[in-house]
Amino acid sequence: MIKISASDVEEALLKASKELNCSCIDLEYEVVQEPSNGFFGCFGKKDAIIVASIKERQKITPQPIETKKYKIEDAIKEIKEEINELFSHLPFKLNEINVEKYDSNTISIYFKGEDSALLIGEKGYRYxxxxxxxxxxxxPKYGFNIRLEIERFLANQEEMIGTYLEPIIKEIKKTNETFSTKPFDGVLVYIALKILRENLPDRFIMIKTNEYNETYIVVTSNNADNK
Structure with missing residues (x-):
């Protein structure tokens, strides 16, 4: 607890907050003396005097957030209903959106229909x-990963990137030299990253951006100096 005097209570509070290194709203204080201007602003003039300390903060114990555990079959049923309801309000001609199990941790979502290609967008940005x-x-809600497929867009991209990376992966396995891929657009960089990490688990693999703001992937050995 400290004792502060100033020309008024507000100034005293500011001084106290600076001295105690806290905000004014965190102060607990008592006015010991109210300020007075005295006679003609001179005789008998009194400063405001306060005693102040920092408020004791009430400790709040965070309550654990209860999350419902879903079986994948139950999650698929709910997701299928909600996602079809959602996209039925959009101006796209789509077939019923298929939602099914891809693996024990992943749910597959498949869009088909006359306007499904519009959901991909230029360079896959909309996808x-x-x-x-x-x-x-x-x-966050169901605890599963997703695999989004729109008219075989993902499968076609995976095949194309896989064909490009196949000889590169073979060459990388023969040497410890650092290798950089060509620049990739949109979702392609993440497809390439996934393929490289699956095939080269013992290498450092990272996404980088060049001076032209193009995204590419760098593969180095465990002993390489990553800079």
């Missing part, structure tokens, strides 16, 4: 945005 939104809904 990536939809995938991001669906994951941030499904994973």
């Amino acid at each position: 990536k945005a939809i995938s991001y939104l669906l994951f941030n809904w499904i994973n």
